[in-house]
Amino acid sequence: MPRARATSPRECPRCRGTVRPSAASKRESRKSSPTCAVSTPPPASPKTEEAMLDVQLLRADLAAVAARLATRGFALDTATFEALERERKDIQVRTQDLQARRNSLSKQIGQAKARGENAEALLAEVSGTGDETKRLEAELANVQAKLADFLLELPNLPQQSVPLGKSEHDNLEVRRWGAPRTFGFAPCDHVEIGERLGGLDFAKASKLSGARFALMRGGVAGLHRALAQFMLDTHTREHGYTECYTPYLVNAATLTGTGQLPKFAGDLFHVTKGEYAEDEEAGHKYYLIPTAEVSLTNLVRDEILAPERLPLRLTAHTPCFRSEAGSYGKDTRGMIRQHQFDKVELVQIVRPEDSHAALEELTGHAEAILRRLELPYRVLALCTGDIGFGSAKTYDLEVWLPGQNAYREISSCSNCEAFQARRMQARMRNAQGKTELVHTLNGSGLAVGRTLVAVLENYQRADGAVDVPEVLRPYMGGVGELRPA
RNA sequence: GGAGAGGUGGCAGAGUGGUCGAAUGUACCUGACUCGAAAUCAGGCGUAGGCAUACGUCUACCGUGGGUUCGAAUCCCACCCUCUCCGCCA
Numbered sequence A: 001m002p003r004a005r006a007t008s009p010r011e012c013p014r015c016r017g018t019v020r021p022s023a024a025s026k027r028e029s030r031k032s033s034p035t036c037a038v039s040t041p042p043p044a045s046p047k048t049e050e051a052m053l054d055v056q057l058l059r060a061d062l063a064a065v066a067a068r069l070a071t072r073g074f075a076l077d078t079a080t081f082e083a084l085e086r087e088r089k090d091i092q093v094r095t096q097d098l099q100a101r102r103n104s105l106s107k108q109i110g111q112a113k114a115r116g117e118n119a120e121a122l123l124a125e126v127s128g129t130g131d132e133t134k135r136l137e138a139e140l141a142n143v144q145a146k147l148a149d150f151l152l153e154l155p156n157l158p159q160q161s162v163p164l165g166k167s168e169h170d171n172l173e174v175r176r177w178g179a180p181r182t183f184g185f186a187p188c189d190h191v192e193i194g195e196r197l198g199g200l201d202f203a204k205a206s207k208l209s210g211a212r213f214a215l216m217r218g219g220v221a222g223l224h225r226a227l228a229q230f231m232l233d234t235h236t237r238e239h240g241y242t243e244c245y246t247p248y249l250v251n252a253a254t255l256t257g258t259g260q261l262p263k264f265a266g267d268l269f270h271v272t273k274g275e276y277a278e279d280e281e282a283g284h285k286y287y288l289i290p291t292a293e294v295s296l297t298n299l300v301r302d303e304i305l306a307p308e309r310l311p312l313r314l315t316a317h318t319p320c321f322r323s324e325a326g327s328y329g330k331d332t333r334g335m336i337r338q339h340q341f342d343k344v345e346l347v348q349i350v351r352p353e354d355s356h357a358a359l360e361e362l363t364g365h366a367e368a369i370l371r372r373l374e375l376p377y378r379v380l381a382l383c384t385g386d387i388g389f390g391s392a393k394t395y396d397l398e399v400w401l402p403g404q405n406a407y408r409e410i411s412s413c414s415n416c417e418a419f420q421a422r423r424m425q426a427r428m429r430n431a432q433g434k435t436e437l438v439h440t441l442n443g444s445g446l447a448v449g450r451t452l453v454a455v456l457e458n459y460q461r462a463d464g465a466v467d468v469p470e471v472l473r474p475y476m477g478g479v480g481e482l483r484p485a
Numbered sequence B: 001g002g003a004g005a006g007g008u009g010g011c012a013g014a015g016u017g018g019u020c021g022a023a024u025g026u027a028c029c030u031g032a033c034u035c036g037a038a039a040u041c042a043g044g045c046g047u048a049g050g051c052a053u054a055c056g057u058c059u060a061c062c063g064u065g066g067g068u069u070c071g072a073a074u075c076c077c078a079c080c081c082u083c084u085c086c087g088c089c090a
Helices: A046-050 A055-060 A062-070 A078-114 A120-127 A130-152 A190-196 A202-208 A218-237 A252-258 A292-300 A352-372 A419-424 A448-458 A470-476
Strands: A172-177 A242-244 A270-272 A285-288 A312-321 A340-350 A377-381 A393-401 A406-417 A427-429 A435-437 A439-447
Touching: A055 A062, A055 A130, A062 A078, A078 A120, A078 A130, A172 A352, A190 A448, A218 A242, A218 A312, A218 A340, A218 A352, A218 A439, A218 A448, A218 A470, A242 A292, A252 A285, A252 A292, A252 A419, A292 A312, A292 A340, A292 A419, A292 A439, A340 A352, A340 A448, A352 A377, A352 A393, A352 A406, A352 A439, A377 A406, A393 A439, A393 A448, A406 A419, A406 A448, A419 A439, A439 A448
Parallel strands: A242 A312
Antiparallel strands: A172 A377, A270 A285, A312 A340, A340 A439, A377 A393, A393 A406, A406 A439, A427 A435
16 A cells, blocks of 8 residues: 555535524324324424534534434534534635635736736745645645544434434334234244255355355245345336346445445455455455445435436345444344345435435335235334434334244335435435435345245244245246245 | 557537636526517526625635646546457356
8 A cells, every 4th residue: 555545535525505403302202003103204394304414514503413413322522523623614714815815826927927027026926835835735634534534423313203212122113014923833943944945054155155154945045036036026016116236346435425434344345356455545445235225325426316307216136245243143043144145125315305205105115025925024113222324214124033933123214314415415406406415215125035034934834844925926936835855 | 468549517529837617519597589489699507615694705626646836627647437459258
């Protein structure tokens, strides 16, 4: 690495937008009806939310931002921000004054020379300022990089309808669908079922790669493929999504746009081109996508969209690669938590005023898959302490797993509002002709591996066979059951 | 892997050191003409940011990052990307 450059990701959160003090948020009552009272959009205009984490808002009402970030367990370092801002302002004003003076004098020199006049006096006046200008410019770049780094580490602000809480235990169940089946025998978990079918082999996978990989064979592999096909077909034909095939290797700017970088580099896998060393220039480095949300959402990076093109509804079936750092010992059995798994992802790019409704809609699209597969599930509104880094509001779908006697996450649907759009500079032209950040949403529709687990466990029979769900049979050449080998 | 060409505003396309943030065309917006439209004419029309209550003003941006210079789209270096031809390859 020839020169050590300050780590400044290509994107920096340049921000604009209306500044509105956030009203004190009152948590919605929890005793409300089993369906989603909590999902009612807050009365405040979406504009309020859109401005969130805009540096303008931090300048205008730092205390309010800190208070709302605190609800999700993030301690905003207000002193550091204020100090950086003070420094930035001072240096920026001085730098720009100096640049303006230099530009003006240089222009005069040009004009003088064009007229054939002597410009010595002007030259003498400007020549001494060069070093000072360079010094200030460097200083400014430095403080702005620090500020950008600071802002890139800030998580999104939760919507006011998000239940307050510290951890996953405080998530709010919004609704349930279907009833767990009662078995006339002790249900097995998918590892046992899969091995009996000769279709799941974790020993072979670990020989090839190591822990947290799976090998599927025969009918189980076919069922896995059928699930992905069924999901894609449903979303494209019935929910209005456009199917995409995307790169699985992406660059750092792309991952910064959706929020995985710089903060979560440890959760990712990366690769380099054969001849380049690990730590070569960033340009040679690729990251394996942890979800197709990354590639799909970044399609609008650095774009200004015509509003009539919105909403964009995109879907893709891709493998996802996650290092699962920090989850040692968690879900080590079976294929619940893998380094590589397939997912059909749903992404929507919408106008700011539409994103609340779009989250409900998108969550419904993911639910439709579970319903068609007749898998019992429940919907959780994640609490402030449990929502993801870039999310303003998230619903998790949890499917019933008889083998674990528990509901387990199978989809996560989030409204990121302008958070990713600001990082990506993804905008639209509004009615006033001004650029305005779009809102982005994403959700699994669904995680294919976990859906396979759910099918195996919910459709298992006492004789060790597994019934194929009705809707998948056309994808399985009419096969109605998988039998033990 | 080898050889060559190129990256400028929504698009096309000028611009090889100085009133260039950028000609011209086209698209788009406004106005005039018209019953209306077309055509024509006039004007406007990039993005981000700073300062200012505001009128406004300043800064940055011509693939990216450095460098030379009073001054860089223009000169130098590195990198990225695109295209063409040859080779190899699913």
